[in-house]
Amino acid sequence: MALPRVVTPTYELKIPSTGQKVKFRPFLVKEEKALLMALESGSDTSMTKAMVDIIESCAEGKVNTKDLAPFDIEYFFLHLRGKSVGENITVKVPRPEEFKCCKDSTEDDLCEVDINIDDIKIDTSKQVSPEVKITKDIGLKLRYPNLDLVNKYATAGENISADNVFKLISECIDYIWDGDEIYKGKDSTKKELDDFVESLSSGQFGKIREFFETMPRLEHEINWICPKCKKLKPLVLSGVDSFFG
Numbered sequence: 001m002a003l004p005r006v007v008t009p010t011y012e013l014k015i016p017s018t019g020q021k022v023k024f025r026p027f028l029v030k031e032e033k034a035l036l037m038a039l040e041s042g043s044d045t046s047m048t049k050a051m052v053d054i055i056e057s058c059a060e061g062k063v064n065t066k067d068l069a070p071f072d073i074e075y076f077f078l079h080l081r082g083k084s085v086g087e088n089i090t091v092k093v094p095r096p097e098e099f100k101c102c103k104d105s106t107e108d109d110l111c112e113v114d115i116n117i118d119d120i121k122i123d124t125s126k127q128v129s130p131e132v133k134i135t136k137d138i139g140l141k142l143r144y145p146n147l148d149l150v151n152k153y154a155t156a157g158e159n160i161s162a163d164n165v166f167k168l169i170s171e172c173i174d175y176i177w178d179g180d181e182i183y184k185g186k187d188s189t190k191k192e193l194d195d196f197v198e199s200l201s202s203g204q205f206g207k208i209r210e211f212f213e214t215m216p217r218l219e220h221e222i223n224w225i226c227p228k229c230k231k232l233k234p235l236v237l238s239g240v241d242s243f244f245g
Helices: 029-041 044-058 070-085 147-153 162-170 188-196 202-213
Strands: 011-014 021-024 090-092 108-118 121-123 131-133 138-142 173-176 179-185 218-227 232-238
Touching: 011 232, 021 070, 021 232, 029 044, 044 070, 044 108, 044 147, 070 147, 090 232, 108 218, 131 202, 138 202, 147 162, 162 188, 162 232
Parallel strands: none
Antiparallel strands: 011 021, 090 108, 121 218, 131 138, 138 173, 173 179, 218 232
């Protein structure tokens, strides 16, 4: 006799960077197992791969994770986790730097904070236009890097090096315009794009860099309460890593 089949519910969310509506199901035990194994490994690469694999398994229809920005992946996964495990998470937050509220305070102090996943938002308040004007006639349109690009140029646990910043930006050029002429990034060689970026003045490059520095992020403000003296300090948590207890 065949065992009963459990029907899983379907939910919907909107991809932050594109506005695309996507339906998805909660992740199953086999997918949660892969996630737990990635967490136990302590590897950022394994964790990223697990998140992407779970999104691709749970999303209905065509969702190309290679086209999504890092904050899209984080937002999608966080809400997927909420519908799969529960909307509320408890996070142990370390003491903020330079917040010495009492003589017994130490860097090892932790504050447990309960957070509802629905309260975690994508902060787009600093987001700037992807179209950057370089001169009167010349400009370019940028796109956010996907996770593959970020992992390609970032060293685990460290910021992207100055040299790799230039390489990353070159690969995020959608197209360049010169008057009425359009030069698509995908039709240009890597050397041509690198040479174009390196030919810019510091001021011109600063306009491009601003696009990436203001990239939206998952953010949520909490009150960090000292476990010893109970004094509090407002603190903004950002990035998906901050919301895993």
